[in-house]
Amino acid sequence: MHVSLEQAExxxxxxxxxxxxxxTQMCIAVVxxxxxLKAFTRMNGAWVGSIDIAIKKAKTAxxxxxNTGQIGQLSQPGGPLYGIEHSNQGLITFPGGVPIVDQDxxxxxxxxxxxSSVENDHQVAKAAAESIGLSDLPSHPWRT
Amino acid sequence: MHVSLEQAExxxxxxxxxxxxxxTQMCIAVVxxxxxLKAFTRMNGAWVGSIDIAIKKAKTAxxxxxNTGQIGQLSQPGGPLYGIEHSNQGLITFPGGVPIVDQDxxxxxxxxxxxSSVENDHQVAKAAAESIGLSDLPSHPWRT
Amino acid sequence: MHVSLEQAExxxxxxxxxxxxxxTQMCIAVVxxxxxLKAFTRMNGAWVGSIDIAIKKAKTAxxxxxNTGQIGQLSQPGGPLYGIEHSNQGLITFPGGVPIVDQDxxxxxxxxxxxSSVENDHQVAKAAAESIGLSDLPSHPWRT
Amino acid sequence: MHVSLEQAExxxxxxxxxxxxxxTQMCIAVVxxxxxLKAFTRMNGAWVGSIDIAIKKAKTAxxxxxNTGQIGQLSQPGGPLYGIEHSNQGLITFPGGVPIVDQDxxxxxxxxxxxSSVENDHQVAKAAAESIGLSDLPSHPWRT
Incomplete structure (x- = not known):
């Protein structure tokens, strides 16, 4: 199942x-x-450098x-996923990306x-996901 | 001058x-x-392969x-700009990308x-540009 | 607003x-x-490897x-922006990139x-920016 | 031998x-x-899309x-170098890139x-090369 345009909006x-x-002034991507990519918005005054980061956070999640921040905890030096950011044409693994999960x-x-700060980025992403569903997946494997 | 989010929407x-x-079902990008990238929308049912094409058309224009189609007329085999698509990380030079120009x-x-067809793509892009400005630039050089 | 060629020179x-x-022998990029990219100069004897670094520092800033060094303080292992260098086709987050801000x-x-050393790189970049404006932005959001 | 910064300027x-x-308003790259890259200048009002093309033309030459245009004659459909633009992270093979050759x-x-037009691009590149040397190499192999 895919998010619809109405949900993305x-x-x-x-x-x-x-x-x-x-x-704050944010770049917001929905995949x-x-x-x-399904929809994207760059608010007036948002950093140009945040365009790619917002999209990569959505893809990574x-x-x-x-949540992207969970991956970042595993990708630190010495961690089990160290260097995972090199995959998939570049991941972003600090907070600000969250899954969107439906009622099922x-x-x-x-x-x-x-x-903005990663705390603000995460809070805004969570508000977005929860406006149309949940932001937590049941344990893997999940269904798509 | 940059297009504002309100104009992009x-x-x-x-x-x-x-x-x-x-x-038709379109991917629409505004830069x-x-x-x-300022804003992007993928209509329900639009091709996934059109995401990148819409963004590259906007960048190329x-x-x-x-208009992207004008470049494509020059980049055919034997034409003066043959192969220009290899620049700038990939251009798209068939119709569907148009500039947005303000009243000045x-x-x-x-x-x-x-x-959709390139004719439809162009028609939709032109309608988008003309909803907030013009789609024709005065002769080069223009001001940005 | 964009830096003019006269300012870049x-x-x-x-x-x-x-x-x-x-x-020292430097590569210097102005975006x-x-x-x-607006202008670029590689001094005689400068490292070939510094060409891309100078350009990426300017883009990152x-x-x-x-300043690029401010981002680098946040992108260390365990820091909030760890791995941000994977975005935007490669950032450089150690010192040597500084914004150019006009009188407004x-x-x-x-x-x-x-x-050269990152201290020298930063000092040279700062001298460049301050020859035509300021090197500090008012707090975000700023205008472009 | 390499072009010096003084020569590039x-x-x-x-x-x-x-x-x-x-x-005309040009992007000019010297390698x-x-x-x-040794030096680069984007004149006020020049196309942003020309930055990468100017650099790729210089590299290709x-x-x-x-001259880049000579390669373009060989890279047409059916020609011996068809598709060479895919190498070296992207070549540009229409006119506007010329070698710089010293007195030896x-x-x-x-x-x-x-x-501008490829004719103007070539004319400007030739004027640049000939201000500091020749623009024709003796037959290959040449010395570098």
Missing amino acids: KAIAAAVAESERLG DSGAD CFFGM GVLIGAVGVSG | KAIAAAVAESERLG DSGAD CFFGM GVLIGAVGVSG | KAIAAAVAESERLG DSGAD CFFGM GVLIGAVGVSG | KAIAAAVAESERLG DSGAD CFFGM GVLIGAVGVSG
């Missing part, structure tokens, strides 16, 4: 609203369950069905947010 | 409306005058301030559309 | 002069506010409107310098 | 002068005999010691110009 609207509450526990896409 | 809404009139003749961004 | 001349005072606090471009 | 000044005579017939670098 709702998620982005929720992200923009949360970002404005925080006083479907194939990790392919979708590729592995988990099926991964339907992911959101990636970049433009 | 208006352009995408116009593109979606025109696409629905044509009965600013630096050719950096911005890079050279002209300043390039403020570009739209790229992919998902 | 003045910045490079200042960088070369500072580099000669330090007895505009869209992070696109422009992408995020801050608007980001107009950035300078990247590579060829 | 002289070549770029000649290119800018010739470009102004033609009423050394290793095809590594240096890689093979001939040694290749010391190349100039690439992009921003």
Whole structure:
């Protein structure tokens, strides 16, 4: 199952609203369950460098069905996934990417947010995902 | 000058409306005058392969301030720009990318559309650009 | 707003002069506010490997409107931005890239310098930026 | 032997002068005999898409010691070098890149110009090369 455009637009609207509450300027990307871009918005004043980071966060969260920050904990020097960022044409493994899961526990896409602190990025991404579903997947293997 | 998010959203809404009139499913990308992605929408049912094409069409139209199809006429075998597609990490030089120009003749961004015939792609991109400005630049050099 | 060629040339001349005072051989890149290359100079004897580093430092400083070294402090193992270098086709996050800001606090471009110690690289980049403007942005969001 | 910075600057000044005579806005790249960037200038108003094309033209002319347009004649469909543009991370094989040869017939670098018609691009590149040497190499093998 894939996130629909209507859902993606709702998620982005929720992200923009949360970002404005925080006083931040974000890039927000929504990918479907194939990790392919569905919708993207760069708020006025957001960093140009955040375009690619937001998209890569969304892809990374979708590729592995988990928050990007969880992968980053495993990819540190000495960790089991050290260097995983070199795969898939570049992953981003710090917080700001979260899966989007429907009511049946099926991964339907992911959101990636970049433009502020990683705490704010994560909060905005979570608000986006939860506007249209859940942001936690049941344990792997999940269904797509 | 850069296209604002409000303008980009208006352009995408116009593109979606025109696409629905044509009965097509499109990917629509808007870039600013630096050719950096501002907003993107993939309509339900649009080809996944059109994501990258729409973005590259928008960038190509911005890079050279002209419709992508005009470049494609020059880049055919035997033509003066044969092979230009190998530059800038990949150009798309068939129709569907058009510049966005403001009332003062300043390039403020570009739209790229992919998902149907090139005639439809161009028509949708033109409708998007003209919803917020013009789609023709004064002769080069223009101001950005 | 974009740095003009006249400004870029003045910045490079200042960088070369500072580099000669330090007895170093530098690569110096100036990008505009869209992070696109405006001017580049490789001094005689500078490392060939510094060409790409200087350009990437300038782009990195422009992408995020801050000194590259500030990003590097956040991207260390265990830091909040660990692995950010994998975005945007490769960032360089050690010192030597600085934004160029005009008198109104608007980001107009950035300078990247590579060829000596990071302290020297930064000092030369700062001299370049300050020959035509400021090297500090007001707090984000800034205008471009 | 490599083109010196002083020579590269002289070549770029000649290119800018010739470009102004033609009423065009150019990107001008000079590479050394290793095809590594030595100096680059983007004139005000030049296409952003020409940055990469100018650099690739200079590299292409240096890689093979001939005008880019000569390679383009061989890389057409059915020609002996069809598809050569896919090598070396992207070649540009239409006119605008010319070798720089010293008085002893040694290749010391190349100039690439992009921003107008290919005839103008070539004329400006030739003016640049000839301001500091010759633009024709003796027959291969030449010395570097």
